[in-house]
Amino acid sequence: MALNLARGLEPRSEGLVDALREAILTGRYAPGTRLVQEELAEAFGMSRIPLREALRRLEGEGLVVITPNRGAIVRPLAPKDIVDLYELRLALESLALRRAAERFADLRAATKQRHAQARQAIAARNLTALFRLDRDFHADIAAASDNAHLVAALGAQWSQIMRVMHAYFQAGDYPVDTWDDHEAIADAVAHGEAELAVERMSAHLTGSRDRILATLRESAAR
Amino acid sequence: MALNLARGLEPRSEGLVDALREAILTGRYAPGTRLVQEELAEAFGMSRIPLREALRRLEGEGLVVITPNRGAIVRPLAPKDIVDLYELRLALESLALRRAAERFADLRAATKQRHAQARQAIAARNLTALFRLDRDFHADIAAASDNAHLVAALGAQWSQIMRVMHAYFQAGDYPVDTWDDHEAIADAVAHGEAELAVERMSAHLTGSRDRILATLRESAAR
DNA sequence: CCGGTCTAGATTGTATACAATTTTACGGTG
DNA sequence: CACCGTAAAATTGTATACAATCTAGACCGG
CATH class of the missing domain: 1.10.10.10 (Winged helix-like DNA-binding domain superfamily/Winged helix DNA-binding domain)
Structure with a gap:
């Protein structure tokens, strides 16, 4: 045995x-x-x-x-899916941020720590680790919302996006300022400034989405 | 062939x-x-x-x-699930309404027609028909958003709520003013007044949620 | 009476075998 | 060469059979 x-x-x-x-x-x-x-x-x-x-x-x-x-x-994913998924995601993340900000959830320490780990992962060209660190930040916010169904919806959305990113991204494609964005968002949440956090998240997601769309177009052109 | x-x-x-x-x-x-x-x-x-x-x-x-x-x-559903589901739902419906209002989607005729059918269903104590008419309104809004992933998320949410309602509702429990709410929302959307539509939807959903919670508590007490 | 085995029945988990369907390869025909 | 039918191969769909596991109740010592 x-x-x-x-x-x-x-x-x-x-x-x-x-x-x-x-x-x-x-x-x-x-x-x-x-x-x-x-x-x-x-x-x-x-x-x-x-x-x-x-x-x-x-x-x-x-x-x-x-x-x-x-x-x-x-399941295949067209560019339209990416747009739709990010539109949906912003609505979900905004809800999560507002709930998290209501209770002044403090994710700053964990976020800062991930920032440091991300630097190492970038140096090591460890794409898998970068994805995981990114996911952990958003999962923490979802969890701070204390809404299991919201967590599930965000998880499903993340799974879809993740598939495109893993399929077409190279390590170099991962945006460097991701981690600064995260820290800025965590700051706003910790101070209870929900709308500021939402605004920052919106910018963060738009940038992320456009980078994916660009990468997708590049891959399709080749 | x-x-x-x-x-x-x-x-x-x-x-x-x-x-x-x-x-x-x-x-x-x-x-x-x-x-x-x-x-x-x-x-x-x-x-x-x-x-x-x-x-x-x-x-x-x-x-x-x-x-x-x-x-x-x-899958069991606790009262906390109802609260969480409605919180999630409002975020999803709001997104759908904003997208629908952007394109001035006109659901007024269909909504009015359902209102008439609902009167008959109420008279006939046909609970199943009422549920279907209610769902159709929200499904139409979802469809008008032109976002397949949003439609899916709303569908999943609806399934969960539907289970509680079918399990604990009697025909008499169905709120009469549902169909007036729907018409008011459809009006706002058709005029492109997204925020008004959202506000009305919020009131509509809050009422619906509280009625479900009350019925649930009643059932538990018995 | 209480708490703990232990066995029989009920129930779930999966390998095998075969049926049903789709895909592929091929030879004939115009 | 394109265009079909058609048969063989590949693949999916499911019934059966049996193994693994859980559940309920009988039984027993305390």
């Missing part, structure tokens, strides 16, 4: 959903990629039954599109 | 997801209800394989909670 703890005790499909989601979010399965059941089942070392269940789960999350009798693909 | 529109030709799990979702949304399976696979498979006339896939799909949509080796239940 060696390492049965990691996998042996829980159903196969449990870890599988996370593994598949991770692979889709990190772009290992890029938008539009066909997900052939037997290949995946082989790759993850199980039969097609739990695999199919995992695909249905991800279909429900909006990460996968399943067409009857024709199989599953990673 | 041949049109494969026929229902009989598509996989069993397709119609199944819709049937199960419908049953959950209409409260036939109320929040907290255990969903035993063999029972359901029997009821829908198929084996557990497609049924399990449907449950996973609904899990991804947030309507069902699956615990490993212990089965699925209809």
